Amino acid sequence: xxxxxxxxxxxxxxxxxxxxxxxxxxxxxxxxxxxxxxxxxxxxxxxxxxxxxxxxxxxxxxxxxxxxxxxxxxxxxxxxxxxxxxxxxxxxxxxxxxxxxxxxxxxxxxxxxxxxxxxxxxxx
Amino acid sequence: xxxxxxxxxxxxxxxxxxxxxxxxxxxxxxxxxxxxxxxxxxxxxxxxxxxxxxxxxxxxxxxxxxxxxxxxxxxxxxxxxxxxxxxxxxxxxxxxxxxxxxxxxxxxxxxxxxxxxxxxxxxxxxxxxxxxxxxxxxxxxxxxxxxxxxxxxxxxxxxxxxxxxxxxxxxxxxxxxxxxxxxxxxxxxxxxxxxxxxxxxxxxxxxxxxxxxxxxxxxxxxxxxxxxxxxxxxxxxxxxxxxxxxxxxxxxxxxxxxxxxxxxxxxxxxxxxxxxxxxxxxxxxxxxxxxxxxxxxxxxxxxxxxxxxxxxxxxxxxxxxxxxxxxxxxxxxxxxxxxxxxxxxxxxxxxxxx
Ligand SMILES: [Zn+2]
Numbered sequence: 001x002x003x004x005x006x007x008x009x010x011x012x013x014x015x016x017x018x019x020x021x022x023x024x025x026x027x028x029x030x031x032x033x034x035x036x037x038x039x040x041x042x043x044x045x046x047x048x049x050x051x052x053x054x055x056x057x058x059x060x061x062x063x064x065x066x067x068x069x070x071x072x073x074x075x076x077x078x079x080x081x082x083x084x085x086x087x088x089x090x091x092x093x094x095x096x097x098x099x100x101x102x103x104x105x106x107x108x109x110x111x112x113x114x115x116x117x118x119x120x121x122x123x124x
Numbered sequence: 125x126x127x128x129x130x131x132x133x134x135x136x137x138x139x140x141x142x143x144x145x146x147x148x149x150x151x152x153x154x155x156x157x158x159x160x161x162x163x164x165x166x167x168x169x170x171x172x173x174x175x176x177x178x179x180x181x182x183x184x185x186x187x188x189x190x191x192x193x194x195x196x197x198x199x200x201x202x203x204x205x206x207x208x209x210x211x212x213x214x215x216x217x218x219x220x221x222x223x224x225x226x227x228x229x230x231x232x233x234x235x236x237x238x239x240x241x242x243x244x245x246x247x248x249x250x251x252x253x254x255x256x257x258x259x260x261x262x263x264x265x266x267x268x269x270x271x272x273x274x275x276x277x278x279x280x281x282x283x284x285x286x287x288x289x290x291x292x293x294x295x296x297x298x299x300x301x302x303x304x305x306x307x308x309x310x311x312x313x314x315x316x317x318x319x320x321x322x323x324x325x326x327x328x329x330x331x332x333x334x335x336x337x338x339x340x341x342x343x344x345x346x347x348x349x350x351x352x353x354x355x356x357x358x359x360x361x362x363x364x365x366x367x368x369x370x371x372x373x374x375x376x377x378x379x380x381x382x383x384x385x386x387x388x389x390x391x392x393x394x395x396x397x398x399x400x401x402x403x404x405x406x407x408x409x410x411x412x413x414x415x416x417x418x419x420x421x422x423x424x425x426x427x428x429x430x431x432x433x434x435x436x437x438x439x440x441x442x443x444x445x446x447x448x449x450x451x452x453x454x455x456x457x458x459x460x461x462x463x464x465x466x467x468x469x470x471x472x473x474x475x476x477x478x
Contacts, residue, residue, distance in 0.1 A: 027266040028293065029347070029360040030398035032376030070271035072300040072311060072319065104204060 012057040012081055012097045014050045018042040019082045019093065020057070022114040024103075026075040037080075038114045045118055053118070056109045057081070057099070064101045075103040077110065183272075184213075187251030193235035194246075194253040197227050200260040200275075207273055208257045223258035223288045227276060230294035231256055237295070237330040238302070241420045242428050247301035254298065258288060267293055269300035282352065283375065289349040293360075295330030296346065299323040307436050314441040316397035321404035325427055328363060329420045339412040339419045345369065363409040366402030382406040384442075384475030403474050404442060411470035415463060422463055426453045446471040 014020070023037040042050050057079060068074070078100050082093035101110070187194045198208035199221075211224050218225045231254045238244040246252040255273035264277025267287040274297040276287040287293055300323050303309060309319035324346050332342045345359035346369075357370020357378070366380035380402030381387055387403065390396045408427065412419035429452040430436060436448055450468050457463035471477045 025392055026394065028268065028287075028296070028398070030379060030393040030396070031370075032379055033372065033374050034376070035392060068311075071269040072304070072323065073266065073268035073297070074270070075266060075268075 010097065012054050012061070014042050014054050014057075014081065015083065016043045016050075017083050018050075018096075020053065020113075021078075021080045021082060022110065023078045023080075024075055024114060025078060026073065026103075028073040038117060040113065040118055049118060053113075056107065056113065057097075060101055060107050060110050061099055063107065064099065064105055069102040069104065077101045077103065077106045077114065079110070184253050184255075186253045187246055190245040190251065191239050192251075193232050194251065195228055195231050195235075196253055196255050197224050197231075198255065198257040199224065200257050202259055202262050202278075204261045204264075206257055206260075206270065206275065207255055208260075221258075223276065223278065223286055226286070226288035227256040227258050227274075227294065230288065230291045231274070231298065233291060233334050234295045234298045234330045237333045237420075238298075238326075241329070241333060241424060244302070244428075247298065248305050252301075256294075267297055269297045269304075271304070274298060274301075279350070279352075283355055285350050285352055287350060290347045291334060292324075292327040292331040292345075293347045293350065294327075296323040296327030299326035299330075302326070303431065306431050307440075308438045309436075309440070310438045311394055311397060313395035313397075314400065315439050316394050317400040318404060318440065318442065318445050320397045320401035321408070322427065322431060324361065324363065324401060324405050325408050325424070329424050332418070333420055338417055340416060342419070344409055361398075361402070361405070363405040366406050380405075382474065403476065404445065407446070407470045407474045407476065410473055411467045414466040414470065423467060426456060426463070426467060429456060442476045446476045450477070 019042065020040040021037040022040070023035060025035050027034075040053070042053070045053070060079065068076070079098060080095050081097035083096050085094050184196050185194060193214065195212075195214050196207075196210060197212040198206075199211045200206065200208035211221070212219050212228055218228075235246060235254060238246070246254065257273060257275045258278075260275050260277050263280040265280050265284040265287075267274070267276045269275075274294070276294075276297075277284075279285045279287060300319070303319055303322050307319075307322075309315045309322075311319055327346060328342070328344065331337075332339075335342075344364040345362050347360035348358060350360060351357050351370065355370060355375060356372040357375065359369045361378070361380060362369045366382040367378050367386075369378040369380070371377045379388060379399045381400060382402055383406075384403060388396045388399045390399065393399055408419075408423055411423045415422040426449060430445065430448050433448055433452060436445065440448075449471065450464065453461070453464040453467040468477070
């Protein structure tokens with residue numbers, strides 16, 4: 001599922017301009033409404049919170065396997081860290097880090113982020 | 125493993141698909157290059173060739189005689205563990221737990237369909253025991269095949285009912301095992317959509333066989349029992365009218381095409397395996413309706429012949445599959461037969477062959 005190359009060892013580093021998008025896909029049917037990503041805008045959080053978030057992403061990267069789970073109708077979590085190409089660019093965010101995780105090996109902390117966003121964040 | 129503290133303490137959170145209305149996944153997806161796509165298929169292919177789940181797990185006793193099913197139903201007790209605790213095995217009485225008893229019953233019905241329609245003795249045609257786990261996870265709104273067994277969630281009760289309620293979905297999951305053993309269709313892009321379509325075809329046929337329905341009497345829906353009252357929709361998919369199964373504010377609109385003109389190019393859903401399966405699904409429906417009668421006695425035989433055809437390769441695409449289907453129809457029914465003609469016309473009607 002993820003390359004075990006030097007790239008894989010690249011750690012997620014979040015800046016204030018980073019956006020973390022977490023999406024769950026797959027399952028026995030492809031409901032477009034259920035595949036929409038949770039987007040976490042790092043600018044809304046403190047440095048300490050961003051380090052914690054980095055910790056979750058890097059934990060996931062360390063524990064995930066390199067291949068998709070066998071079988072069919074399995075669910076997968078996709079994580080992307082996006083950064084705007086120019087400070088004032090309104091669109092065309094650039095993906096600087098990504099990870100795909102089989103559902104059963106996705107850390108609970110990451111699933112919690114997908115469900116509810118950052119703690120203390122009043123509903124987006 | 126220490127868990128960083130990110131668990132939200134805020135009660136009653138709303139899942140992101142409700143809160144997040146920005147359909148922004150497109151830009152992420154476009155970043156994936158063609159090379160990456162090839163690599164993914166390659167890795168998946170290698171992973172698929174070694175179904176290590178089945179070998180790593182001690183399998184219970186299989187079918188004692190061809191034609192006799194061997195079922196083992198487990199409960200995960202609302203955790204995400206497999207296979208869980210054995211709660212009912214072959215020959216034992218009902219437990220009173222609907223999920224357990226539905227899984228037991230529908231796995232038996234699916235086994236009987238494959239045996240009576242195709243003389244197939246279970247998933248591996250060698251009497252493999254049928255393992256099903258129910259009560260998987262909490263509010264788990266999915267069912268899957270893990271390479272060794274079938275797994276069913278209870279649904280969230282809000283949008284989805286228990287996944288064991290739908291016979292065709294139980295049949296769909298078991299069929300994934302058969303498809304994996306026979307063709308190993310790679311679970312991405314067109315070969316993945318064929319894998320999905322075959323699972324729908326055999327799932328639907330299982331239900332039609334069980335209910336004694338002709339093609340004209342069948343509903344051609346997949347998972348009609350799964351969506352709750354509050355969902356604006358009829359089922360997970362419609363083989364008769366792909367793209368019309370649901371249109372709901374939360375779940376979105378059924379994305380399935382019925383014709384190659386509307387083929388969806390996407391990286392999501394393993395390259396649209398549950399999306400573009402609408403095209404081969406609709407071909408099956410059109411052929412079955414043109415022929416009338418019991419679909420498992422007409423198209424069903426031809427689709428099953430093709431699944432067993434050694435020329436069907438793990439990465440076969442729609443056109444290759446359709447060509448093999450037509451050849452198998454001609455072999456079984458004769459090249460000028462009404463069956464061969466109807467089946468060829470069905471694949472032409474969905475734009476897969478000229
Ligand atoms: Zn499936």
